[in-house]
Amino acid sequence: MDERERPRLFGNRWADAVGPGGEPDRDRCDCLDRRGGSNKAEVAFHPDRQDTSAPGWLHLLQLVDEAAADGREVFKPLVELSPAERRQIVTLPAGIAGLTEVRQLVLYGSNLVRIPPEIGAMTNLAEFSPYTSRRLHWLPYEITRCRKLRDSTVSTRALYGNFRYRPPFPVLRTVDDDWERTSVDPGRWGGGAVHACSVCAGPVPDRELRRRWISLAVATDVLPLLVNACSEDCLDALPAPAEGYASAPHLGGPGTVSTDIR
Template sequence: MSEEDQPRLFSNRWADAVGPGGDEPARDRCHCLDRRGEHSGKQVGFHPDRQDTSAPGWLHLLQLIDEAAADGREVFKPLVELSPGERRQIVTLPSAIAELTAVRHLVLYGSNLVRVPPEIGAMTSLEEFSPYTSYRLHWLPYEITRCAGLRESTVSTRALYGNVKYRPPFPLLRRADEWALAAVEPHRWGAEAIRSCSVCDGPLEDGRLRQVWISLVVATDVLPLLVNACSAECVAALPAPAEGYVTTPHRGGPDIGRPARY
């Protein structure tokens, strides 16, 4: 066999990002988005999952975050330390990720995440974000744009709202007058708590929340970002969306995923 006929071998760059196996599933299945592109009139919504903060996986993750913050590590791959059952218990990340100011690469390969908290914006050293094959993660918080050094991302973009391949719709966002600080539900607002403005970081009051979607280039991917704004002025201060996507911030709904010029 000539050298040209030799089969090519490709290295698995995620070999060290996969946690231990077992009999339990490590994540739930998701059927939110139609990958055939047949989205006309289809409503989608936020995942309703609430984080069980008494679950062993959550408590283990808190411990790992404490250890990473204490030793100042630059690469954080918490899921490799969790059993499949523990990984399945994690549907969001703790707000304590704000303490990981030395982390340059956050690896969340194959997670069961349905959302990422706005505290990711406090990870000021973050340069690479890798939630690859996290198929239930359809959007990110606008606060991720505060990670000024973020240059690389590996995201399963076909699982994202409004992605360029299938153009699935976005969840329809609610009006400001429906919002109350003490009654935040994940299936209605995409979070279990919303405390501050994504744009100016100011406090939020009852009836003042203005939620919009915007698609922006973040590192190497176009991501659908959820903005929790305190005012129309903060919405107006948002940057221009990525070329080829919805041209203005919007409230979502079944007809929004596909720009008029597409």
């Protein structure tokens, strides 16, 4: 065969990022369904609550503790979970704050719907790869504290406000009589309890929580970030959004992402 006719072979970058197969390891997501050629007019947060008694969660806690103890630089926890266990994981434990030596976090093909703000404590994180985690539509603003983060591999078509389809953002609720700082409904508020300001890391006084969406370039992708701020000053301290996205932090809802699209 002529050398020019030989088929090109490409290595599988994720060959060692996939755990054992078998039964389904994630749930279907139609949040940003584009069948029919158009986006949904409104979207909502995934309401999934993490079952902290599930075998997969307990196994993950063990893996996080082991990684923190041995100071490893590469953390691929899902590889060590069974398909059933992977499906039980919809967020990561707050204990990831202890993974200060981890440089590469691989969450390929996860069933995650949210990442906790404690990711901001992973100060040596340089590569973040939740690729094909198609239920993961947004990230916490705290990821911007990972100053060494230079490389990301995210399924951008699954993100709110992504540059390809411009799906809308969920409308952010304001603090009202339903607000309970330590018992937050993820389907209404997007995440769990709010312990600190996303911007200054200080406490958030009762009834003073201010929430905004902002699209920022993080590593190699523009990501939709959720801000939980303690004051107007902290909102004013937010950086300028990425070019071509909404020009200011916003509350979400239909029409927001069309602002400033070029």
